[in-house]
Amino acid sequence: MSSQMAWVDEPRCVGCGTCMSACPVEAITVADGKARVDDGCTGCGACVDVCPEGAIQLVLRGELVTVAEPSVPAEYRPSSLAEGAGPVAVGAGLGLLAKAGAALARAVWGWLSSPGTDTGQAGAEDRSYAGLGDGGGSRRARRRRRGGRG
Numbered sequence: 018m019s020s021q022m023a024w025v026d027e028p029r030c031v032g033c034g035t036c037m038s039a040c041p042v043e044a045i046t047v048a049d050g051k052a053r054v055d056d057g058c059t060g061c062g063a064c065v066d067v068c069p070e071g072a073i074q075l076v077l078r079g080e081l082v083t084v085a086e087p088s089v090p091a092e093y094r095p096s097s098l099a100e101g102a103g104p105v106a107v108g109a110g111l112g113l114l115a116k117a118g119a120a121l122a123r124a125v126w127g128w129l130s131s132p133g134t135d136t137g138q139a140g141a142e143d144r145s146y147a148g149l150g151d152g153g154g155s156r157r158a159r160r161r162r163r164g165g166r167g
Contacts, residue, residue, distance in 0.1 A: 021060030021075045025052045029072035036064035036073055 023036075023045070032050035037043075044057040045064055052064075052073070064073045 020078055021062075022058040022078045023054045023060065023062075023064050023073050024076045025054060026072045026074065027051050029070050031070055031072075033069065035067050035069060039063045039067040 030051045032047050032052065034047050034052075036052050037045045037047055040058075041061060041063060042057055042059055044055050044059070046053050046055070054064075054073075060075055060078070062075055065075060
């Protein structure tokens with residue numbers, strides 16, 4: 018028995034019977050206007066060569082194998098470490114958030130309590146920090162204005 022056998026592409030088959038007369042083992046019949054190949058096919062390919070429509074092809078012979086149903090996946094059960102990690106992570110995040118808020122509050126308080134901000138007007142010293150005043154905005158220029166090392 019060959020590992021190949023003939024297969025008929027039924028939409029292309031016109032039922033002319035040429036393949037039936039060419040088959041040396043008489044494994045092809047014509048029924049309902051279409052060629053049919055039975056299990057006696059040896060896969061010799063004689064029918065493939067004579068089909069005027071190209072409706073017959075050789076295919077690998079195989080057998081259907083049933084596969085067992087896939088098993089149901091196991092239910093997810095988090096470990097005790099995973100159950101306790103959530104609240105710890107939330108607590109750590111809240112602690113970091115509180116520290117960041119305190120640092121932001123100190124920065125805003127320092128900015129609001131600096132000279133020249135109580136009137137809502139920036140003083141000459143503040144303008145020079147931004148590079149808008151007469152003395153420039155570099156660190157060296159600011160130190161010179163304050164009397165520090167330059």
